[in-house]
Amino acid sequence: RVHALENRFYLKRHPEQTNWWQTILLNETLDDFCRRLDKPAARLLDAGCGSGYAYLPMLLRGYDMTGVDLSTEMIAALEENLSDNLKARSSLKVADIEEFADNCVEPFDGVILSALLHHLYDYRKVVKSICKTVKPGGLFLILFEPLKRTIRFPLRYVLHKYLARLDEVVYRKKMQFHQVEILENEYEYSDYQRQFGGIDSDELANILRQGGMEILATKCYCARRNGLAAWIANTFLGTANTFNLLAKRIED
Numbered sequence: 001r002v003h004a005l006e007n008r009f010y011l012k013r014h015p016e017q018t019n020w021w022q023t024i025l026l027n028e029t030l031d032d033f034c035r036r037l038d039k040p041a042a043r044l045l046d047a048g049c050g051s052g053y054a055y056l057p058m059l060l061r062g063y064d065m066t067g068v069d070l071s072t073e074m075i076a077a078l079e080e081n082l083s084d085n086l087k088a089r090s091s092l093k094v095a096d097i098e099e100f101a102d103n104c105v106e107p108f109d110g111v112i113l114s115a116l117l118h119h120l121y122d123y124r125k126v127v128k129s130i131c132k133t134v135k136p137g138g139l140f141l142i143l144f145e146p147l148k149r150t151i152r153f154p155l156r157y158v159l160h161k162y163l164a165r166l167d168e169v170v171y172r173k174k175m176q177f178h179q180v181e182i183l184e185n186e187y188e189y190s191d192y193q194r195q196f197g198g199i200d201s202d203e204l205a206n207i208l209r210q211g212g213m214e215i216l217a218t219k220c221y222c223a224r225r226n227g228l229a230a231w232i233a234n235t236f237l238g239t240a241n242t243f244n245l246l247a248k249r250i251e252d
Contacts, residue, residue, distance in 0.1 A: 042064070050069055066091045107134055110134070145201075
């Protein structure tokens, strides 16, 4: 429901995914994915593609993309942003990702999953299904998921929370200025796993291993609405609230 309400304004409401610091990290992550994939004509799946956070950059890099999302509104918003030359390499589908994965006949060279798992009631089951859509030797990249963490340094955590509150105040002022509604009452239900503190990256890695994957890299970092706040948190505080994970399907 919340993504249907956000539709084409999704990324405007989520500058923590689009600010300058996060954009640098996203590009570095996707560049590393492409380098490891080493296959310019690869077929890629974006599971939960939304309005194109990862889908568009990979399409612009020249890959044949399939995007799946449950939201008709998000798919429509993404289609509006595609030029005619990009549409030739784009296939967008409105579907439940678990059903799509379970019925996938031809596995993909790589799968990208961005900011999806924390919305799901049983993300473990979905991850197991998606693993089967990756070809042997193919890559599985999980982006921008909330990190369940243990507080080891209380003072650093206090500074982390203070910076978060300041960042949120600036964000709300900006949204008010641009007259963009904040749908905060909707997120309590849509961001289901945040109710339990996020997702345990070590547990997720074990699920991937059980699905025939080798873990190549895990990146934990602090995402903030404002790029400067993100830079301060990552450069000086060293705190983390978000993670990316890259895995490779073990060849038969």
